[in-house]
Amino acid sequence: MRSDTPHRRHLLGLALGLGALGLGGRAEAEGAAPARIGIIGAGHIGGTIGGLWVKAGHPVMFSSRHPEELKGLVEGLGAGAKAGMPAEAIAFGEAVLIAVPYKAYPELSKAYGEALKGRVVIDAGNATQARDGDLYTEVRANGIGATSAKYFPGARIVRAFNAANYKVFAQNAGRPAPRMAIPIAGDDEAALDLVKRLISDAGFDPVVVGSLKDADTFAMGSAGFGHELSAPDLRAKLGLAP
Template sequence: MRSDAFARRAVLALLASTLAYPAVAQSENPRRIGIVGAGNIGGTLGRLWLKAGYEVFFSSRHPDELKALIEELGPKARAGTPAEAIAFGNAVLIAVPYKAYPELGKENAAALKGKVVIDAGNAVKARDGDIYDEVEKNGIGAVSAKYLAGARIVRAFNAANYRIFLKNAGRPEPRMAVPIAGDDPKALDTARTLVSDAGFDPVVVGELDAAKKFAMGSAGFGHELSATELKAKLGVAP
């Protein structure tokens, strides 16, 4: 009898330990993204990731203004400050005017260190002023790395207007390709997943410096091409 009771207790203990693992995995949910800037591009991509099953944290300097958006999008969407969004996400999308990068990086330096950052910003002379000249001189990848120091940056979702992403997300094969560039292989893997889950095909163009090939104003900007077509356009090996 004692041996039977011991055996039953052992089986129950094994089952309990086995069932505990999925709960741990769920609590460390990798499908969480923070979005800094809930405007056109941030709002568009956030909706696409919500549709794909992600938890999405939208943010702005005035989070109260996002209340209606969150009520519309449901329980997997939430809103708060940029600092809260950065802390929440396993990856963070930066989608704010480029002139905000220096202050954003300074205010969140510790939180951004080691974080995967999907950098969707573009520098525009009329809006962003002097930092546009810095981008023209040094390349947007280098400038983003300067002001978001320590982050694992991947340039993505900056090569087209948000309306193009909205129009083409999840289109029938061949899907629209999205060029990406970064120095960190694991961050690139994360970006590939995020691009694919949003309904596009990722095309790795190269390291972060290669982002100039699809920066605003370049020949690689503004296309609705398949992966094969985009690789040919940007000179990326098939």
């Protein structure tokens, strides 16, 4: 097994911190069957949001090319969390959260694009010029929703959990009313319904902005990015109907 690293220590601390949020068993308490969730990329966003789902009663498989590095995270979260390879997480999940740097999307598409067809894919990626180069240029030209759909054709993509830093999600999950709103966008109504439920279970209020082409309104660098607003205030910020 690999030696301890700052990243592994962060994940362990994250798991222990999420345990204090009091979100446990929300899915079961509200009578809905838990949803199996696979996560590709168990870094800051994947670890934070996945941990919230475990605490809400959903079984989650975190994945990495080195799943042994996720031992601290899954042990800290308890029996609802497990670790595996990305292909295992895709096969496991009714929904799959993609939480890797956007520059990895072309490689991810080649390796797992076929397996993701027909899956509900929660796309949390952001494109940045300094890191993503030509891919950032493509996003600027075509829109981030359309670009993600190009790399994962046939996937039921919902853009979500990309509009804030992971620390904002960790600090605001399950806060007293009004809860923090999460903007989402997608073209598949059933996929949107599942993601709305998962957002609620994680301790937030979902706000459907529109179809994938509307995802640019809350992409990094847009006026809709980086807010900790309630659902009514976010709708007003984005010019949506109350």
